[in-house]
Amino acid sequence: MPTYHTLGQIPRKRHIVFRRPDGGLYAEQLMGNEGFTGPSALLYHINPPTTIRSVRRHSEIVWEADPDRTLRHRHFRTARLPVGGSPTLDRTPVLFNSDIAMLFAQPDRMDDHFYRNAQADEVVYVGEGSGVLESQFGELPYREGDYLMIHRGIMHRYRMDAVPHKLLIMESRGYVRTPSRYRNEYGQIVEGAPYSERDFRKPEELRTYDEQGEFKILVKQYDGLNEMVLDHHPFDVVGWDGMFYPWAFNIHDFEPIVGRIHQPPPVHQTFQGDGFVICSFCPRPFDFDPEAVPAPYHHSNVDSDEVLYYASSEFMSRKGIEYGSITHHPDGIPHGPHPGRTEASLGAKATNELAVMMDSFRPMRVAKSAMAIEDPDYFKSWVDTGGGGFVPPTS
Numbered sequence: 001m002p003t004y005h006t007l008g009q010i011p012r013k014r015h016i017v018f019r020r021p022d023g024g025l026y027a028e029q030l031m032g033n034e035g036f037t038g039p040s041a042l043l044y045h046i047n048p049p050t051t052i053r054s055v056r057r058h059s060e061i062v063w064e065a066d067p068d069r070t071l072r073h074r075h076f077r078t079a080r081l082p083v084g085g086s087p088t089l090d091r092t093p094v095l096f097n098s099d100i101a102m103l104f105a106q107p108d109r110m111d112d113h114f115y116r117n118a119q120a121d122e123v124v125y126v127g128e129g130s131g132v133l134e135s136q137f138g139e140l141p142y143r144e145g146d147y148l149m150i151h152r153g154i155m156h157r158y159r160m161d162a163v164p165h166k167l168l169i170m171e172s173r174g175y176v177r178t179p180s181r182y183r184n185e186y187g188q189i190v191e192g193a194p195y196s197e198r199d200f201r202k203p204e205e206l207r208t209y210d211e212q213g214e215f216k217i218l219v220k221q222y223d224g225l226n227e228m229v230l231d232h233h234p235f236d237v238v239g240w241d242g243m244f245y246p247w248a249f250n251i252h253d254f255e256p257i258v259g260r261i262h263q264p265p266p267v268h269q270t271f272q273g274d275g276f277v278i279c280s281f282c283p284r285p286f287d288f289d290p291e292a293v294p295a296p297y298h299h300s301n302v303d304s305d306e307v308l309y310y311a312s313s314e315f316m317s318r319k320g321i322e323y324g325s326i327t328h329h330p331d332g333i334p335h336g337p338h339p340g341r342t343e344a345s346l347g348a349k350a351t352n353e354l355a356v357m358m359d360s361f362r363p364m365r366v367a368k369s370a371m372a373i374e375d376p377d378y379f380k381s382w383v384d385t386g387g388g389g390f391v392p393p394t395s
Contacts, residue, residue, distance in 0.1 A: 002039055002247060003187075003197055007138050007206040008239030014042055031153060032244045033175055041242025043136060046210050047232045058218060058225040063093045063101070065365035071332050075378035076370050078166075078309075079324040084108045087158045088115040088218070089225075091169055093367035094326055095307060099275030100360050102307060102326070103169040107160065114234055116155040118221040120171035123271065123278065124148040125251075125356050127311055127324070129165030131158060136237045137245040138203030145251045145311075147270070147278075149176060154246055155217065155234055166324070168309050170358060174274025194270075199253040203245055209233035251311070251354065256284035261292050265357065279357040281308075285350045295345035298336030305330045305364045312354040320381050327378070328364060339384040 011018040018026045027048040032040025081092055087107040095102045101120075126146045133140040133148060135156040142148055150156055152175075182193040189196050211233040219226045249270075257267040268279035286294040306329040310321050320338070321327065329335040337345075366374075 002243040002245065003200075004241070004243055005202050005245060006239070006241035007203060008044075008208070008237065010042075010044060010239040010241050018044060020046065026238060032242070033152065038175070039243040041137070041240050041244040043237045043240040046208070046236040046238060049230075049234070051231045053214065053229045053231050054227075055229075056227050058227040060224045061220070062223070063096050064368040065096075066368055066371055071330060072379040073330070073333065073335060074328040074366060075321065075375040076326045076328075077322060077324060077373045077375065078104045078326060079322065080373045081106060083164075086111050087160065087165065087167060088113075091167075092369050094370040095328060095364040095366060097275075097360060097362045097364050099173055099362055100273065100358065100364075101171040102309075102358060102364075103171065104326075105165075105167045105169065107158070107165050107167065110160055111157055113216040113218050113227075114155050114157050116153060116217060116219045117150070117171065118153055118219050119223075120173055120220075121152050121176045121273070122148075122150040123170040123172065123176055124150065125168040125170075125309070125311075127166035127168055127309075129160065129163055129167065131160040133157075133246060133248075134159055134207075134235065135203065135246050136235055137240060138206040140201065140203045140246055140248055142248055143250070146248045147251065148246065148248050149271075150246045151175070151244060154244075156246065168356060170278065172273040172276070176271050176273045176278075179269050179272045179277070194255045194257055194267075195249070195253060199249060201248040201250075203247075206237065206239070207235065208238050209235045211236075251280050251282060251356070254280045254282050256282050258284055258287065260287060260289040262287050262294060262296065265296075265359075268357065275362055276358055276360045279359070281353055281355040281357065283350070283352045283354065286345075286348050293342060293345065294348050294351075295337045295342040298334050300334040301359070302331060304359045304361050306335070307358045307360070307364065309356040309358075310354075311356060312352065320375075320378070328366065331363060336382075338381060 026044040029043045029049050030040055032038050083106040085107055091103040091105045093103050126142055126144055128144055130143045133142055133156055135154055182189050184190050215230045215233055217228045268281055269277050270280045271278040308327045310325040
């Protein structure tokens with residue numbers, strides 16, 4: 001959760017004279033959302049951030065939707081997507097609407113460019129991998145299980161360790177933040193929330209690069225990538241302060257809320273955006289009433305689509321899913337535990353499940369690129385074939 005933070009050298013007040021060692025002025029840059037009224041940060045550059053040598057349209061980004069709008073539950077297996085490529089350029093769209101998109105990447109090489117998403121906040125869940133997220137705000141180490149919050153307009157680059165990476169990327173048209181009910185009127189996270197400010201990690205070390213040359217930046221805007229060549233290294237910031245910067249939160253630092261009787265999914269909420277929420281299902285003890293039913297009841301969310309990314313192969317209410325599965329349960333039909341799962345949950349003491357859920361309040365479209373990894377018979381998997389069994393998914 002962004003709280004006030006500062007790194008490097010800054011003058012005693014904003015917008016006053018601040019000179020370089022050679023006598024010239026450092027260039028101020030205010031970066032933030034909602035004009036001049038939302039969260040922002042003030043950065044001090046060695047060079048003006050506007051000295052661009054050339055621009056060109058690099059490529060178009062077109063997400064085509066599955067033309068079949070038949071209402072049904074759907075299941076996608078990301079483990080079957082090809083491995084390799086760039087963490088910013090080689091992303092496979094799975095689901096999208098006008099508020100939120102879900103993409104997946106398994107990169108194996110670092111970018112030779114800098115990247116800025118100018119049309120969406122990015123919440124990147126690191127299913128596997130580790131490294132450092134570099135930005136003008138400093139270096140932010142990341143590890144498996146991290147949510148990386150990269151707000152719109154923040155230039156960055158992944159310095160990946162030489163380990164396999166699996167990245168679930170959620171692009172939000174609006175500003176992503178902690179749920180309002182977790183914060184008091186002063187902005188502090190309240191007692192009883194599933195985390196505190198101590199659990200959020202900020203950029204640690206500010207490295208300043210005073211280099212001239214040609215530096216390629218790819219900016220996602222107008223549904224495409226735009227290439228800009230800057231005449232100096234973009235990470236030439238000597239200091240900054242404010243409440244707008246990239247940050248990280250690890251899913252294992254989420255403190256599950258449990259009760260005597262089954263608790264509904266809102267207790268797992270981690271973030272909120274405009275038109276969606278993100279929840280974390282983590283290892284936890286089950287309900288402790290002797291008559292409690294740990295498995296969730298069937299439910300119909302009549303104004304939202306439910307999307308789950310299974311970050312482990314265990315999930316108490318599901319059969320036929322695997323590590324890396326993404327399920328889409330759309331508005332208009334109920335969903336719930338698979339046959340036999342409710343009975344099997346009785347008396348269970350705990351679960352080791354790990355999953356990321358995104359609930360969207362507008363219908364999600366399935367991207368054509370995800371159809372190749374779809375289990376087409378998933379919607380049949382609730383049909384009991386006798387003895388508590390279920391229709392196995394197509395392999």
